[in-house]
Amino acid sequence: MPETNLLLVDDLRENLVALEALVRGSGRRVFSARGGEEALSLMLEHPFALAIVDVQMPSMDGFELAELMRGTERTRHIPIVFVTAAGRELNYAFRGYETGAVDFLYKPLDPVAVRSKVDVFVDLYRQRQELLRMQEQLERAVKMRDDFLSMVSHELRNPLNALYLQAQLRQRMAAKGQPPDLAAFQKMVSRDEHQIRSMIRLLDDLLDISRARTGRLAMSPSEMDLALAARRAVEAVHDQARTAGVQISVEAPAAMGFVGDEFRLEQVVLNLLTNALRYGRGQPVAVRLRTEGREALLSVRDQGPGVPAAEQERIFQQFERGSTGGQVAGLGLGLFISRQIVEAHGGRLELRSDPGDGAEFTLRLPLPAAGA
């Protein structure tokens, strides 16, 4: 919770000191001004929950200050408590300040009355700030959902369009009585398969996301080999890497025993490799598997633009994409799902990246105790 600012305006220093002692409190910052001009310039610099304004001041009286505050958007809504020595009937003399909340305190000041009045305004202010924050979060969530839906539709549309065109093509061939020869036929089928597989992957991701949100990402652990899982993942992106002209190096022991969900862990490495290919600007990618103490470390390092420090936590959240994501289609799910999977194995998924110097994602997995 950020600090709540209070503003005291009085031409007499001793009044300011006395008031300040009364309204001080934890989470509050008290500003003092010796006149209207100084008060206005402070109000343009800081947000205030409340201004306590002496009515009788020499160069600009409290009511004049209030009029000026009303004229500017930034200060219009700051509630004002006037401090006056005059009788209560004077309240009605001031009518120019209908928009903001206005209240009065009477001299000699009653410490209890001052404190409780200030407390009320501070509480109101904090509640309003809290509401504003919630509203912002909500708007952000709605926008994220909209972006997400349009992205999913887009990603489904591409393979479906391709399949549809293929179907039309075949229909035309059939109508003309010219079926494709065997080689062409095989090519068509494998293209279909590719489109269908990419839709299945997308739907699997979507299923994973709803399971991960409810903490039900099912793992089926068994004895497995991490080195083999890493090599399989590299194998799976082999064609994609070759097309993109990207070298993938693997540095791993012949085998590394582990107990975990082989398919899921391979999926994590695959996600990291896909990212490295997508965002790594065609530079070489290095996969490394080693042990460090009682942990297995499996890292995927690229030499692309890396991830700015400010985004390094956010990109692990669902639907979140970083500034590197711009040109490339993606749902912002890969890292979210990957982290859930690694954590389900009692491990961590970490990112180390100095902007401009690539990104290194590392799975840290606790190795089973020897003999266990």
Ligand SMILES: Nc1ncnc2c1ncn2[C@@H]1O[C@H](COP(=O)(O)OP(=O)(O)OP(=O)(O)O)[C@@H](O)[C@H]1O
């Ligand atoms: N190796 C990398 N280098 C630079 N940025 C990266 C790298 N890996 C991930 N990012 C950033 O993190 C974001 C989130 O990655 P994540 O894998 O979660 O989603 P995505 O790749 O956008 O979509 P998908 O759901 O298809 O994986 C990316 O959009 C990208 O901006």
Ligand SMILES: [Mg+2]
């Ligand atoms: Mg990804």
